[in-house]
Amino acid sequence: MNPKTWVECKISKVVQETPDTVTIRVALPEHESIQFIPGQYVMFGFLNGEESSRSKAYSISSSPSNTKWIEITVKKEGPFSTRMTKLQVGDKVKIRGPIGHFVFKDDYKQDIMLIAGGTGIAPLRSMWQYIIERELPNNVKLLFSTKIPEDIIYKQELEELKKHNKNVQVTVTLTRVQDGWDGRKGRIDWGMINEHVTDFKNTLFFICGPDAMVNDLQKALRDNGAAIGQVKIEKWGIQ
Numbered sequence: 001m002n003p004k005t006w007v008e009c010k011i012s013k014v015v016q017e018t019p020d021t022v023t024i025r026v027a028l029p030e031h032e033s034i035q036f037i038p039g040q041y042v043m044f045g046f047l048n049g050e051e052s053s054r055s056k057a058y059s060i061s062s063s064p065s066n067t068k069w070i071e072i073t074v075k076k077e078g079p080f081s082t083r084m085t086k087l088q089v090g091d092k093v094k095i096r097g098p099i100g101h102f103v104f105k106d107d108y109k110q111d112i113m114l115i116a117g118g119t120g121i122a123p124l125r126s127m128w129q130y131i132i133e134r135e136l137p138n139n140v141k142l143l144f145s146t147k148i149p150e151d152i153i154y155k156q157e158l159e160e161l162k163k164h165n166k167n168v169q170v171t172v173t174l175t176r177v178q179d180g181w182d183g184r185k186g187r188i189d190w191g192m193i194n195e196h197v198t199d200f201k202n203t204l205f206f207i208c209g210p211d212a213m214v215n216d217l218q219k220a221l222r223d224n225g226a227a228i229g230q231v232k233i234e235k236w237g238i239q
């Protein structure tokens, strides 16, 4: 596949992650395969109907080890994404890609801190799956903020990560505090980052989420001495 050519694909799996978020698996046709770097995205389009005149960007949330399909995790927002959340196995769609510079590269030997707000966790999942599958030695810390327990995307996978991967540390923080939640509460801020970081100068930070969160945390990291290349961000233009 290449970023300039649309490829017609079929939906081969749909997972309801939360009441308003689904992960769809997009299977490539027999003769196609995709090579991408974790963190990249694709352009997605419909073949017919009102939304077929437009296309939108979606991060690849699966590992690049799978070259015959990709997964996309999408939250129901406007009409375009709402239609995506209604896709069913067998439906045909089109994608082109991969695109993007928000990437985890093999030659990064530093500690990795993945910082996500809401659906911003999607490209970071591709990164941690890749690091685990390749048995890369990076020490990985994930800080994931979302509103309420029902909004936790990849809940089962995060539980498994906590149990079985010594070099991946997962912290989920909820911003709308509820009774019965004994985990972390509050927004991700400099204090929370500083508490979890082991070796600041030797850490690469990957941040994806609402624009305000990405901007604030990038600034906080820079104000506290992070070099430009140490902080990698992806903004989706969402509030």
Ligand SMILES: Cc1cc2nc3c(=O)[nH]c(=O)nc-3n(C[C@H](O)[C@H](O)[C@H](O)COP(=O)(O)OP(=O)(O)OC[C@H]3O[C@@H](n4cnc5c(N)ncnc54)[C@H](O)[C@@H]3O)c2cc1C
Pocket (backbone or CB within 6 Å): 041, 056, 057, 058, 059, 060, 072, 073, 074, 075, 076, 077, 078, 079, 080, 081, 082, 118, 119, 122, 123, 235, 236, 237, 238, 239
């Ligand atoms: C590089 C890139 C990668 C992206 N990857 C993803 C992805 O993996 N998953 C995904 O769901 N979206 C992703 N987006 C956003 C996506 O392209 C669409 O903008 C989004 O699905 C909304 O489109 P819409 O037309 O349905 O809603 P619109 O009518 O464009 O938006 C409706 C409202 O919802 C807000 N909004 C849009 N998306 C979200 C969201 N995810 N969470 C909270 N509020 C939101 C917007 O700010 C707006 O106010 C990505 C965007 C970019 C630029």
